[in-house]
Amino acid sequence: MSRLPPGAGKLYVTMIVVLAAVVWITLRYEGRAAHFYGIAGTKEIVVNSETAVEIKEIAVNEGQAVEKGQLLVRLHNPELALRIAQLIHQIEELKAQKGATKAELRARAAQLRAERATRVAETRSRITQLQNQYRINKNLAAGLESLGASEMRASTQNPLTLRVAALERDLAFAVQPIDIRVRALQQQIDAPTSAAKIQLQRLEQQLRLLRAENDRLEIVARIAGVIGSVNFKVGEKVAPFAPILTLSARTPSFIKGYIHENMHTSVGPGDRVKASSLAAGGAVNTARPSFVGRVVGVGSRIVAYPRRLSKSPDIQLWGREVIVRIPAENDLILGEKVMIEAASTGGLPGGALSSRPAQAARLVVKAGPR
Numbered sequence: 001m002s003r004l005p006p007g008a009g010k011l012y013v014t015m016i017v018v019l020a021a022v023v024w025i026t027l028r029y030e031g032r033a034a035h036f037y038g039i040a041g042t043k044e045i046v047v048n049s050e051t052a053v054e055i056k057e058i059a060v061n062e063g064q065a066v067e068k069g070q071l072l073v074r075l076h077n078p079e080l081a082l083r084i085a086q087l088i089h090q091i092e093e094l095k096a097q098k099g100a101t102k103a104e105l106r107a108r109a110a111q112l113r114a115e116r117a118t119r120v121a122e123t124r125s126r127i128t129q130l131q132n133q134y135r136i137n138k139n140l141a142a143g144l145e146s147l148g149a150s151e152m153r154a155s156t157q158n159p160l161t162l163r164v165a166a167l168e169r170d171l172a173f174a175v176q177p178i179d180i181r182v183r184a185l186q187q188q189i190d191a192p193t194s195a196a197k198i199q200l201q202r203l204e205q206q207l208r209l210l211r212a213e214n215d216r217l218e219i220v221a222r223i224a225g226v227i228g229s230v231n232f233k234v235g236e237k238v239a240p241f242a243p244i245l246t247l248s249a250r251t252p253s254f255i256k257g258y259i260h261e262n263m264h265t266s267v268g269p270g271d272r273v274k275a276s277s278l279a280a281g282g283a284v285n286t287a288r289p290s291f292v293g294r295v296v297g298v299g300s301r302i303v304a305y306p307r308r309l310s311k312s313p314d315i316q317l318w319g320r321e322v323i324v325r326i327p328a329e330n331d332l333i334l335g336e337k338v339m340i341e342a343a344s345t346g347g348l349p350g351g352a353l354s355s356r357p358a359q360a361a362r363l364v365v366k367a368g369p370r
Contacts, residue, residue, distance in 0.1 A: 038257030075217040109185040134160040257322040271295040293326035
């Protein structure tokens with residue numbers, strides 16, 4: 001019977017231990033996930049501008065809590081300011097030109113009315129003179145007894161009466177074109193849709209749009225939250241769509257967890273969750289109330305773990321994402337590392353575990369080490 005070489009026993013023992021460890025790890029990672037880690041987060045609002053601007057004022061600091069409607073940053077767009085000034089100048093010039101045109105039309109109409117009045121007065125004066133002369137001649141003729149009846153009838157065709165009729169006809173022909181021109185000028189004065197008025201309305205509409213765009217350069221908070229990062233200083237130029245600052249809610253609105261690629265779980269969209277904060281020692285902190293959330297998504301692809309969730313930063317882990325929506329009123333901190341525990345049975349306050357009874361699962365979300 002051959003004897004084992006010295007040290008062979010220790011080698012065999014080491015191999016057995018390593019094999020047992022491999023089997024244990026394989027069974028652990030190929031089984032159902034008992035727990036996994038995630039990070040509490042929220043949707044971040046990025047404040048930027050569609051055009052190149054200059055920072056005129058920054059009214060907040062990083063980490064500052066702000067209320068909805070509070071001023072965040074005031075921007076300045078030199079091109080927009082120049083365009084507004086040009087439009088204001090064009091509108092004022094057009095209004096002045098429009099006023100001058102109206103005044104010219106009124107003056108021309110008044111001049112034509114004066115010419116008409118002068119022409120009528122002159123013609124009426126001549127007619128009156130002729131009529132007076134005709135009456136004098138008629139009275140003188142009536143006093144002559146030697147005048148016969150035939151001569152009296154002929155006197156009705158006196159040249160004076162013919163001249164009066166001719167003057168009246170000439171007056172009618174003279175004032176008619178003047179009246180037509182006066183009416184035309186008055187229509188231009190009273191016209192509601194003149195070319196100048198249409199142009200003025202178009203420029204005023206453009207000015208309103210540009211002023212509305214200029215008002216948007218004063219950016220206010222759309223939600224109550226906390227300022228994340230401020231990337232520029234007063235006086236700096238900002239390229240279009242460059243992030244000026246970020247704003248997020250004061251508390252996390254979701255938890256993004258990661259399940260190892262070799263693990264399996266029954267977690268699915270619609271599953272309700274119970275989240276509880278852990279004390280520093282790892283036990284549930286009963287002084288802090290738990291809250292119920294819901295799984296809203298489970299990743300259909302394998303992604304890389306964030307390095308903070310890896311026990312060894314040098315080892316890259318891969319797995320699926322699980323998104324858990326949590327109530328806005330919670331005591332987690334943005335970016336806090338949490339542990340998500342899954343169980344195939346168990347109840348939650350207020351009813352069934354999941355919208356999928358056959359696949360029901362519960363997640364207990366606990367704040368991990370900070």
